[in-house]
Amino acid sequence: MANVTVIGAQWGDEGKGKIVDWLASRADAVVRFQGGHNAGHTLVVGDTTYKLSLLPSGIVTGTLSIIGNGVVLDPWALKAEIEKLEGQGVVITPDNFAIADNCPLILPIHRDLDGLREAAAGTGKIGTTGRGIGPAYEDKVGRRAIRVCDLAHLDSLDLQLDRLCAHHDALRAGFDQSPVDRDALLSELCEIAPFVLQYAQPVWKRLKKVRKAGAKILFEGAQGVLLDIDHGTYPFVTSSNTVSGTAAAGSGLGPNATGFVLGIVKAYTTRVGSGPFPTELEDEVGQRLGERGHEFGTVTGRQRRVGWFDAVLVRQTCSISGVTGIALTKIDVLDGLDEVKICTGYRLNGQVYDYLPSHAADQEAVEPIYETMEGWSQSTAGARSYADLPANAVKYIQRVQELIETPVALVSTSPEREDTILMRDPFMD
Numbered sequence: 001m002a003n004v005t006v007i008g009a010q011w012g013d014e015g016k017g018k019i020v021d022w023l024a025s026r027a028d029a030v031v032r033f034q035g036g037h038n039a040g041h042t043l044v045v046g047d048t049t050y051k052l053s054l055l056p057s058g059i060v061t062g063t064l065s066i067i068g069n070g071v072v073l074d075p076w077a078l079k080a081e082i083e084k085l086e087g088q089g090v091v092i093t094p095d096n097f098a099i100a101d102n103c104p105l106i107l108p109i110h111r112d113l114d115g116l117r118e119a120a121a122g123t124g125k126i127g128t129t130g131r132g133i134g135p136a137y138e139d140k141v142g143r144r145a146i147r148v149c150d151l152a153h154l155d156s157l158d159l160q161l162d163r164l165c166a167h168h169d170a171l172r173a174g175f176d177q178s179p180v181d182r183d184a185l186l187s188e189l190c191e192i193a194p195f196v197l198q199y200a201q202p203v204w205k206r207l208k209k210v211r212k213a214g215a216k217i218l219f220e221g222a223q224g225v226l227l228d229i230d231h232g233t234y235p236f237v238t239s240s241n242t243v244s245g246t247a248a249a250g251s252g253l254g255p256n257a258t259g260f261v262l263g264i265v266k267a268y269t270t271r272v273g274s275g276p277f278p279t280e281l282e283d284e285v286g287q288r289l290g291e292r293g294h295e296f297g298t299v300t301g302r303q304r305r306v307g308w309f310d311a312v313l314v315r316q317t318c319s320i321s322g323v324t325g326i327a328l329t330k331i332d333v334l335d336g337l338d339e340v341k342i343c344t345g346y347r348l349n350g351q352v353y354d355y356l357p358s359h360a361a362d363q364e365a366v367e368p369i370y371e372t373m374e375g376w377s378q379s380t381a382g383a384r385s386y387a388d389l390p391a392n393a394v395k396y397i398q399r400v401q402e403l404i405e406t407p408v409a410l411v412s413t414s415p416e417r418e419d420t421i422l423m424r425d426p427f428m429d
Ligand code: IMP
Pocket: 011, 012, 013, 038, 039, 040, 126, 127, 128, 129, 130, 131, 132, 133, 134, 222, 223, 227, 236, 237, 238, 239, 272, 273, 274
């Protein structure tokens, strides 16, 4: 039985939630391997709506849920999320929830720095979620982060905080900010430590055991490949690797464990925050797609930018992430349009490109080359087989598949779990 790795193949918000829920209900363990509480995920089970940012999706149904070492963990956000879910009747114990003890922490000083930098950047700002993600990853790579396991060694935390605070004080001085209140930070950490430590363990070992027992593991990616720190639209990216390969490094299992790579792809394109967006629509078609698709950020409530499907980008992200098959979501948002467009290439300085060049200025300057297809007036919402789809919607899906050079494994036709056309079951592949 294969494991499954789910990743976003655009700029995030591809509709991973529904697909992940469906897969999580059939998995024995669900693992988050990168990002932090910048992700947003709404789960509807029966009459209850659960909002998750940091916890893996399996948590709601009691499936073993694991936060891997590749995640940056805000312990206070974790506590708030756990308490909120417990208030809704979800049972979270060290039996069904584990945190990698080598996971770096997001501290209030990271959130401060995120905000200060964004405010100072003016129009050049990245448009982060303001959760301190970038600064926390910087401290990890700078080898001065406080990690979960450090909370079990409070006696040596003092020294570590000296190093960390010296670095942050220098940065804060540049923003005319007072130095870090080191004693307050230490006492906050001492206070939260027992809460975090009850779940902390070497999760690579737990996963090894689970894997040996033949369990199905779902690796739950956050954000999307175009926000990847290496492969995304740098510098307008998040600070982690969002590609499928991170599932291995960010959890402590080898690359042969990650199984079927399911790329989640929206039938059009959206992005939140700043940065290049070749197929962005700033007309009434874009507005219509945004309204029909409810394109508002789950975490920040910001309106998402909207555009036509960009096959160049998705072909690139599927290749970079070794996508086995895609889940095409929100096709119903395109219902009722006279025509639909797909970007098949770019024009830049008189040349045609079949990929997105790496330089930010080139990414901003590329002009999309479109192929126009006839739309469909009938509804695709709720379709559960190809036969239920209008012929032009089928043509659209087939053309997408051809252009991105990756097979469609499933098509999602509404937020309801059952409204899915399944061609290949990732867990059975
Ligand atoms: P950060 O991850 O908060 O540093 O934000 C960096 C960029 O990633 C910004 O453009 C955010 O809007 C974007 N971003 C971060 N998390 C998500 C997400 O879950 N969905 C979509 N965009 C995201």
